[in-house]
Amino acid sequence: MNSSQLFCRMLLTALAAGFSGIASAQPAEPIKIGVLTPLSGTYASLGQQVRWGIELATKEINDAGGIMGRKVELLFEDEEANPAVATPKAEKLFQVSKVDFLTGTVSSASTLAVGQVAERNDRLMATTVSFSDAITGDKCSPNVFRVNAKAGQQSVALAEWLSKAKPDAKVFYLGPDYEMGRSTVHAFKAAAEAKGAKTVGEVFAPLDNKDYSPFFGQIRAARPNVMYTSVAGNDTVRLFNQMSEYGLLRNLTVVGASGTVTSQNLGAMGKNAEGFTTGVGYSVDLDIPENKKFVAAFEAAYKAAPDLYGADSYGVMYFYKAAVEKAHSTDTAKVRAAMEGLAWMTPQGKKTMRAGDHQAVQDMYVTSLKDGRFKVLSKVDGAAAIGPDTCKRF
């Protein structure tokens, strides 16, 4: 080896050492989180709250130093509330963008479909919106978590209230004709009938239905004094406004799923939604310090009030943060183990992730619309509302 070769080798060694020194001084690679949510279509207003909630929490987390010193980076995709659109985009987020975690799906059909994609890719996902009991019931997945309240939890609180407010309830059910609609109607019917309510009819309308007037014939024929509905987004706007035009809201108590009327679609209905009552896991009015702080920050950032989707989606970021910090890793198996049984703080107070079915346990409320604002009427403890664990897959 001559001196010039030796010099070259020394130079290379020095350079290599220098580069590794620079690399370790750079901030750690960001944690990537995919947000697959409807940004267009009938559920776009729900996706908007999801986006706001997640962005607000992410900003707070990044400002406070990130998760284990790593910044959080969000990647948004539009799933159009359509599982056929959601699955290829989930595949892309997992395989091309290499996201560590996925959230945002709104439609229960999308959540179930994307859950299978997550399982195949060995990654974790959480829904913050989907209601269908099946997601953490008979179609549960070891890779899917739900941080929001499912249909069954909402129904327990609402049915309890209905049995006192309307002891002679004759209930007509109208749901959107897919997984979520069938599941919510089934859950509330079971809960209400157990409390003595009579069922006088049920009908399912397609998602994104434009004209509900052909459905009114069966409502008239059944002569209900209570109607339960679980349509959401712009569908609610059309349903309530058309029922009002046809004079069907007179002498009718309208109850429904917690996502049926939210701050996002209330403006387009005004008086027609007045008196709507629901069982829900969140209300802007909740007297919890975390909620006061959350509402103030949310309203300052977006000039709009948060609804249950905004709150639950804000909460999922802290859920993921707590789990990664507990696991000291973003590895799927370690994070899953950390998530099971995890308790964390949200604007709705403390939530606990049940290990057996990956369903969050939380307090439930009955709220009713008065003068354009939801008022809390009653509360049911989380443990009383959760119901049995029916997941048999893990």
Next chain:
Amino acid sequence: MSGFIDTLQFVFAPQIINGLSIGVAVVLMALGLTIIFGLLDVINMAHGEFYALGAYVGVTLMAIGVNFWVVLLLVPLIMAPLGYMTERLFIQRVFHQKDRHILTLLLTFGLAIVLEDVYKLIYGPQALSVKTPIGGGSEVLGVFFPNYRLFLMAIGAVIIVGVWLLVYRTSLGAMVRAAAFDKDMASSLGVPVSHVYAGTFAFGVALAGLAGVLLAPVYSVFPTMGKDFILLAFSVVIVGGLGSIKGALIAGLVLTQIQAISSLYISPSWTDPLVFAIMVAVLMIRPQGLFGRLGHA
């Protein structure tokens, strides 16, 4: 007995009136379709997209502050030249070839696909809602009914009668029917056949556009809105007899009444398959439909 009358008034009457308001809307769509087929022998697969175009033109005009009633007058005037140009630029080119049924069907089908995506690019996939120009409701036969639907029925009836008179009672209509019956003879008698063809296509397109604006407050405006309606309109035209105005009117009203009444007993989502089943039955038993063709009646 009083229970029966009450059911009749409270359950059936509103369902029948509602079916009538939807029926009028379907007939408006079917009229343009059947006239274009009756005269030009062209099955216009893009008819639903012209209906959507009318609605989008209307929404755009209203967005820049034009009053709904003025828009209602303007949209057919804007749509007619577009229809005229579509006929001269596209359909005329393949019209005189031997397999023109297939060619015009594929051409208009392609046009429909292109138009739908153009709407999506310009206006986005969201449904745009249009405020009802006449709010509130009235008591009809003791039943509360939205005013706009009542207006829809009234103006629909006026348009249908107007089209009828135009085709069967004016010399313009006589020229159109003559060109449909025997284009060579009509041409030798001085009827400008190619202009009549383009003009008729334009008329059908203008009717579709008008229907688009009229129905925008009920169904809102979105890129695939044409598809929702065109299948029903096609069924109406086939059951009524391709090319027959009378057939489109009667079949349109009967089929929507069947939908309205049956949806008391089955899910309204199932009333579309019911109509298609009737269409299949009619095609098997009486393929030419209930009534003959335009110009042949």
